[in-house]
Amino acid sequence: MNSEIILIKIGANIKAIREAQGMSQQILAAKCNFEKANMSRIEAGRTNFTILTLYKISKALNIPLAGLLELDE
Amino acid sequence: MNSEIILIKIGANIKAIREAQGMSQQILAAKCNFEKANMSRIEAGRTNFTILTLYKISKALNIPLAGLLELDE
DNA sequence: GATAGAGTTATCATATATGATAACCACTTA
């Protein structure tokens, strides 16, 4: 699996979990203390984000860190 | 749990898994295509590394991505 | 058709990850 795909898959995971909670990108971004545009970038797999950004998101979604990285590799 | 601790814990996870496989930092770094000094930085929690770096390490250790992020949060 | 909410994209400045190199310490072994 190449790099682009990894980021796209993880972004899709985040989006799916967010939507399952009925939360908007706007709100999720706010809980993470950044702008919705940045969340869009992450969910689309358009940035190779860091562990701490992943952590902020996991906290905001109230799920364990590892829960965002299911890739069926 | 604060940011510093997160990175230190994940670094410790990587180190523990690497050692369980009897692999040196040198070798693991080589499998990831970077220098041992960078692996040392990661294992010590001294850098907020990216998803793709995590992915390289998970591939090199032959474990799923999520396996590196167990934090008992 | 005007307003508002949700999401996307482009752009920018700034901070920091990345990859590399080199110097260093500790330990082992020839």
Next chain:
DNA sequence: TAAGTGGTTATCATATATGATAACTCTATC
């Protein structure tokens, strides 16, 4: 003692993440 292995730390240039802003589309609702 010297050489090799494993790991750490500092430093550097370059690439890119981050956070913010603004402009835009689309959809729904008033």
